[in-house]
Amino acid sequence: MREKIVAGNWKMNTTIREGKELTENILRGISSVPAGVTLIVAPPFTHLSTISGIIGNTKNPGLSAQNCAAGEKGAFTGEVSAAMLASVPCQYVILGHSERREYYGETNEILLEKIQRALANGIRPIFCVGEVLEERESNMHFQVVSSQIREVLFKLDPDDFKKVIVAYEPVWAIGTGKTATSEQAQEMHAFIRSFLAESFEDLANSTPILYGGSCKPSNAAELFARPDVDGGLIGGASLKADDFLAIAGSFA
Numbered sequence: 154m155r156e157k158i159v160a161g162n163w164k165m166n167t168t169i170r171e172g173k174e175l176t177e178n179i180l181r182g183i184s185s186v187p188a189g190v191t192l193i194v195a196p197p198f199t200h201l202s203t204i205s206g207i208i209g210n211t212k213n214p215g216l217s218a219q220n221c222a223a224g225e226k227g228a229f230t231g232e233v234s235a236a237m238l239a240s241v242p243c244q245y246v247i248l249g250h251s252e253r254r255e256y257y258g259e260t261n262e263i264l265l266e267k268i269q270r271a272l273a274n275g276i277r278p279i280f281c282v283g284e285v286l287e288e289r290e291s292n293m294h295f296q297v298v299s300s301q302i303r304e305v306l307f308k309l310d311p312d313d314f315k316k317v318i319v320a321y322e323p324v325w326a327i328g329t330g331k332t333a334t335s336e337q338a339q340e341m342h343a344f345i346r347s348f349l350a351e352s353f354e355d356l357a358n359s360t361p362i363l364y365g366g367s368c369k370p371s372n373a374a375e376l377f378a379r380p381d382v383d384g385g386l387i388g389g390a391s392l393k394a395d396d397f398l399a400i401a402g403s404f405a
């Protein structure tokens with residue numbers, strides 16, 4: 154049985170007070186989350202310690218950062234290291250989100266360094282892959298996603314790779330309200346799993362692959378019902394506790 158995961162990427166939203174309230178509302182409804190589903194919240198860096206304190210020792214939901222530095226420590230003004238995240242403690246970090254790739258020039262090379270740094274500090278990466286609209290329209294989507302995987306994940310040792318969570322996020326579906334159909338999601342997730350098997354034959358079948366891109370309570374059940382969709386990475390809908398919990402409650 155593969156892990157089932159619903160992770161909320163808050164992006165650059167909420168003040169600390171609003172983030173506390175959101176976390177408290179999630180905790181209030183946490184008993185509605187089906188057994189076996191891991192819930193994760195990814196607030197901004199400034200909120201991590203406070204929210205870790207609210208979550209407490211149960212680590213439910215799990216806590217994720219939205220980025221970490223490639224460097225270990227030292228003269229990198231404005232950066233936050235994986236060791237700092239581990240000291241919160243933070244159990245996960247989102248890496249390779251399309252907004253980081255597009256606005257901050259994060260290449261596959263940089264992302265490999267970040268993933269290795271996270272893993273060396275005991276943090277599980279949620280590694281995002283996905284194509285932009287023109288790439289899908291020109292039928293390049295499988296090629297794009299396979300290079301993102303080949304240039305990053307294929308460079309990891311199996312012992313490290315087994316801690317990775319993959320998120321397929323078609324860029325044209327992020328924040329647009331335009332979700333991939335469940336057929337499109339399943340087709341890509343199955344492709345990713347079989348591609349991962351080329352390097353990690355024994356592990357690909359247990360790698361969680363999440364879908365991200367305008368996932369909401371009204372479409373989560375159909376997406377999560379697909380055999381290779383192991384949950385979701387949720388942006389906008391994770392900012393409302395009720396919607397986030399309803400998405401987590403959408404597994405059959």
Ligand code: PEP
Nearest residue numbers: 327328365366367388389
């Ligand atoms: C995301 O940015 O990871 C995401 C999936 O956003 P949204 O759900 O808002 O499309």
